[in-house]
C-alpha cells in the first residue's frame with residue numbers, strides 16, 4: 001500500500017501543488033475522465049476548465065516555472081510534475097523551456113491537452129510513415145507547425161502524438177501538459193527525423209525520481 005509521501009491526501013494520487021484553484025481543476029478533469037472512454041470526448045470536456053485555469057494567476061508556484069539544468073529533456077528544459085494519478089492514467093506537469101531551447105522530437109503514447117501559460121512557443125507535429133518494423137528506424141513527415149501565445153491550446157491523440165516545441169522570443173516559456181499517462185516515468189520515444197532514427201526515451205520529472213514513484217505505487 002502507499003505510505004504517506006509528499007503531499008498525498010488520498011491514496012492513489014500525488015499532489016505536488018495543492019491549492020483551491022488547482023484542486024478544482026484536477027477534480028473537474030477527473031470528473032471529465034469518468035464521462036467517456038473516447039479521448040476526443042474527454043479532451044472536449046476538459047477544455048473549458050483548462051481555459052479557465054490558464055486565465056488565472058497565483059495557483060502555480062514560482063519554482064515550477066524555472067528551467068532545470070541536467071534534466072532528461074536536455075537544454076535546461078524543466079518538466080515539473082504538478083499532479084498525477086498513481087494508477088498511471090493521468091499526469092499534469094509544467095514544461096519550462098528557456099529562450100532558444102527546444103525539446104527533442106518525442107511521442108507520448110497517450111491523449112493529451114497542452115496549453116501555453118507563459119511566453120511564446122512554436123510547435124511542430126509529425127506523423128510516422130513507416131510501420132515500425134525495423135528496430136531503431138523511423139520515417140517522419142512534418143504534418144503541422146504552429147505559433148503559440150499564452151492561452152493557446154492544442155490536443156494530442158495517441159495516433160498523432162509526435163512533436164517538438166521551441167521557445168520563441170526572449171522569455172522562458174511555460175506550457176501545461178495534461179496527459180492520459182504518467183508522461184515523465186514511462187518509456188517512450190525520441191526521434192531524429194533527419195537521420196530516420198528512433199531511440200527509447202524517458203524524460204523523468206525534475207522534482208520526483210521515477211524509481212521512488214514506482215516503489216510508492218507498489
Ligand SMILES: [Fe+2]
Pocket residue numbers: 106108163
Ligand atoms: Fe510533448
